[in-house]
Amino acid sequence: MKELHDAISRRDGVRVLPATAGFVDEHREHAARWDLARIISALGDEVAFGVVGSAEDPFEGEQLRLARERLADSVEITELAGGHLTTAEQPDRLAEVIAALPERS
Numbered sequence: 001m002k003e004l005h006d007a008i009s010r011r012d013g014v015r016v017l018p019a020t021a022g023f024v025d026e027h028r029e030h031a032a033r034w035d036l037a038r039i040i041s042a043l044g045d046e047v048a049f050g051v052v053g054s055a056e057d058p059f060e061g062e063q064l065r066l067a068r069e070r071l072a073d074s075v076e077i078t079e080l081a082g083g084h085l086t087t088a089e090q091p092d093r094l095a096e097v098i099a100a101l102p103e104r105s
Contacts, residue, residue, distance in 0.1 A: 004088060036067075040074050048101040049075040052094060054086040076101060 008014060027034065040049050051067045053060035067077055078097045080086040087094045 004085075037070050037074075040071065044074055046104050048104050050097060050101050051075055051077045052080060052087055052097050054080050054082050054084075056081075056083045057086060058084065060084075060086075 008017070032038075036049070036051075043049075049071075051064065051071065053064050055061045055064050064077065064079060067075070071077070076097075080090055080093060082089060
């Protein structure tokens with residue numbers, strides 16, 4: 001938790017926390033524009049995409065399932081062991097996954 005607090009506090013990040021509380025409403029408002037399948041379709045030849053999370057996470061688990069259904073042919077999907085915030089708890093493993101993505105031009 002201390003590392004997470006330190007990361008959030010860096011560069012005055014705590015100041016913006018109240019504004020981030022509306023992220024669910026913001027995601028709903030921009031869902032069509034932020035749809036990963038559409039973004040991959042538009043940029044897939046130029047940018048390598050990956051989805052990383054944990055099926056055990058109460059929030060990410062459903063998103064991983066949906067990603068497998070909708071995106072499995074176009075992105076690398078990596079499941080990390082553990083529950084909530086696995087990418088924050090396993091930064092070295094996340095870095096390995098990112099480094100392994102194919103380069104695109």
